[in-house]
Amino acid sequence: MNPTLSAEKKERLAQRNILLFVIGKFISLSGAHIYSFVIGLYILKITGLGTSFALALICASLPRILFGPIAGTIADKVNRKMLIILSEAVSALLMVFILIYGHFFGLPLVLLYLSEAILAITSTFFSVTASSALATMAGEQNIQKAGSLNQSASSLAGIIGPLIAGILYAFLSIELIVLLTAVTFFSAGIIEFFIKFNLFASKDSSVTKEPFFRSLAGGFSYLRGNDLLFSLLKIAFWINFFFAGINVAIPYILNTTLHFTSQAYGATAAMVSVGALISSLIISRQKEHNQKTRMIRNGFLVLSLLITMIGIPPMLGSTSSTINVSYYIILLGLVGASIMVINIPIMVLIQRTTPNEMRGRIFGLVETISAAISPLGMILFGLLLDYIPSFYIPFITGGAMFLTAVFSLSKLSEPAETRLAG
Numbered sequence: 294m295n296p297t298l299s300a301e302k303k304e305r306l307a308q309r310n311i312l313l314f315v316i317g318k319f320i321s322l323s324g325a326h327i328y329s330f331v332i333g334l335y336i337l338k339i340t341g342l343g344t345s346f347a348l349a350l351i352c353a354s355l356p357r358i359l360f361g362p363i364a365g366t367i368a369d370k371v372n373r374k375m376l377i378i379l380s381e382a383v384s385a386l387l388m389v390f391i392l393i394y395g396h397f398f399g400l401p402l403v404l405l406y407l408s409e410a411i412l413a414i415t416s417t418f419f420s421v422t423a424s425s426a427l428a429t430m431a432g433e434q435n436i437q438k439a440g441s442l443n444q445s446a447s448s449l450a451g452i453i454g455p456l457i458a459g460i461l462y463a464f465l466s467i468e469l470i471v472l473l474t475a476v477t478f479f480s481a482g483i484i485e486f487f488i489k490f491n492l493f494a495s496k497d498s499s500v501t502k503e504p505f506f507r508s509l510a511g512g513f514s515y516l517r518g519n520d521l522l523f524s525l526l527k528i529a530f531w532i533n534f535f536f537a538g539i540n541v542a543i544p545y546i547l548n549t550t551l552h553f554t555s556q557a558y559g560a561t562a563a564m565v566s567v568g569a570l571i572s573s574l575i576i577s578r579q580k581e582h583n584q585k586t587r588m589i590r591n592g593f594l595v596l597s598l599l600i601t602m603i604g605i606p607p608m609l610g611s612t613s614s615t616i617n618v619s620y621y622i623i624l625l626g627l628v629g630a631s632i633m634v635i636n637i638p639i640m641v642l643i644q645r646t647t648p649n650e651m652r653g654r655i656f657g658l659v660e661t662i663s664a665a666i667s668p669l670g671m672i673l674f675g676l677l678l679d680y681i682p683s684f685y686i687p688f689i690t691g692g693a694m695f696l697t698a699v700f701s702l703s704k705l706s707e708p709a710e711t712r713l714a715g
Contacts, residue, residue: 303432303492303493304432306489306492307430307431307432307435307492307493308435310430310431310488310489310490310492311430311431311435311438311439311442313484313485313487313488314423314430314439314442314443314485314488315442315443315445315446316446316484317481317482317484317485317488318423318443318446318447318450318481319446319449319450320477320480320481320484321381321384321419321477321478321481322446322447322450322451322454323450323453323454323457323477324384324454324473324474324476324477324478324481325384325412325416325450325454325474326450326451326453326454326455326458327454327455327457327458327461327470327473327474327477328388328408328412328458328470328471328474329349329353329409329412330454330455330458330459330462331458331461331462331467331470332349332405332408332409333349333350334462335400335405335462335467336349336402336405339402340402345402348406349405349406349409352406352407352409352410352413353409353410353412353413354413354664354668355410355413356410356413356414356417357413357416357417357660357661357664358661358664358665359661360413360414360417360418361417361421361657361658361660361661361664362512362654362657362658362661363657364417364418364420364421364422364653364657365421365425365512365653365654365655365656365657365658365660366508366512366653366654366657367418367653368418368421368422368425368426368652368653368654368656368657369425369508369512369650369651369652369653369654370508373422373425373426373490373653374426374485374486374488374490374491376418376422377418377419377422377423377426377485377490378482378485378486379418380415380416380418380419380422381415381419381478381479381481381482381485382478382479382482383411383415384412384415384416384478385475385476385478385479385482387408387411387412387415388471388472388474388475388478389475391404391408391471392468392471392472392475395467395468395471396468400467417660420660421653421656421657421660422653423443424443424640424652424656425652425653425655425656426490426652427439427440427443427644428493428644428645428649428652429490429491429492429493429494429649430488430489430490430491430492430493431492431493432492432493433493433645436581436641436644436645437576437577437579437581437637437641438577438578440637440640440641440644441573441574441576441577441633441637442573442574442577443640444569444573444633444636444637444640445570445573445574445577448566448567448569448570448573448629449566449570451566452563452566452567452570458470461473494649508654511651511654512651512654512655512657512658513658515647515651515654515655516655516658516659519646519647521642521646522642522643522646522647522655522659525589525639525642525643526658526659526662528697529639529659529662530662530666531666531693531697532593532694532697533664533666533667533670534666534667534669534670535670535689535690535693535694535697536600536667536670536690536694537666537667537668537669537670537671537674538670538671538673538674538677538686538689538690539600539603539686539687539690540667540671541670541671541674541675541678541686542603542674542678542683542686542687542690543562543603543625544558544562545678545683546603546604546606546607546683546684546687547561547562547621549683550607550683550684551606551607551611551614551617552614553614553617553618557614557618560618560622561618561621561622561625562625564621564622564623564625564626564629565625565626565628565629565632566629567626567629568625568626568627568628568629568630568631568632568633569629569630569632569633570629571626571630572629572630572631572632572633572634573633573637576633576634576637581641585638585641585642586638586642588634588638589634589635589638589639590698591634592631592632592634592635592638593635593694593695593697593698594695594698594699595631595634596628596631596632596635596694597691597692597694597695597698598691598695599624599627599628599631599691600628600687600690600691600694601687601688601691601692601695602624602687602691603621603624603687603691604683604684604685604686604687604688604691605684606620606621607682607683607684608682608684643655643656643659674686674690
């Protein structure tokens, strides 16, 4: 076969893979968002307790922290395509089980909490496995494009999913909504079945045969021995800690301090996802930058400044609802955009500096360790809100992130293997 023709055909298949992957992930995440949103509202309706709703959030988030390394280790030991499709199938069958059980016996709270936890587990397996498969699915030259569109699918699903869920909840029964989510998971699995996940895998690459726990420990050892990845992970650890304070402060500032209406708050909060979507789409069309560590550092500096600006209206005592809503719509959109300027280069660095047989474990560990500190940050800054004016939180977190970027990220250098020829 003509080598040039073979390369062209491979590139066409890579573009087809990316398209199918983005569509499949968008459908799957939309279904997950719809289910979680509706179940949260349903729990609030039948209990009227905020603690019940908080418990649902815990069930949806804690498994992601616990199962990240496990999912990554398994992703390196089995066929990744099979694991992704299996994750979709289990999610779909879970919806079918809930539909049948609910029809005959009703929907007890324990089942709803359990379903959120199981869905979080399957979502973790899907997310970690998909991230580790991007390079072999799309090819080295398309990593940034695939990663950017991957983030775009997540952002778009984060916008569309809750919007659709709110409409469906107003007009359809809970049973029909659960059935719809089952269809989304099945549909996503069918689409992902046609992706060639090993299109760019080397002929000598194979899944590891070592025992599970030794393989898991090997992921920790590799991460600890890779100076760049370990440095990025430590920085992400602290950044997530301080960013958790913003996740607590923004709803408090907008709703309690500035008295936004529910419609204004919803539109404003959605701008983070809108900004992330637009930014990731723009990055997907750009040539990959050879100075990704500089891009990450600059992104952090901008993000820290934007976060600090969140505290300005409440500090000044601004009372104009029009000005406040316009200000935060623009500001939070820029926050979402700057997050993508950071996340996408980090993803590319991990893809380019990690061997294929280690990517699942590394992505699983990065996702787990980075997210593990967030609950502590939420608790700490939530307590601070009871004792200090709300505008101090953005100043504290933004200043801390700025210092982290200046003193930690300045020490990072671009690895030679991440530079593209030409």
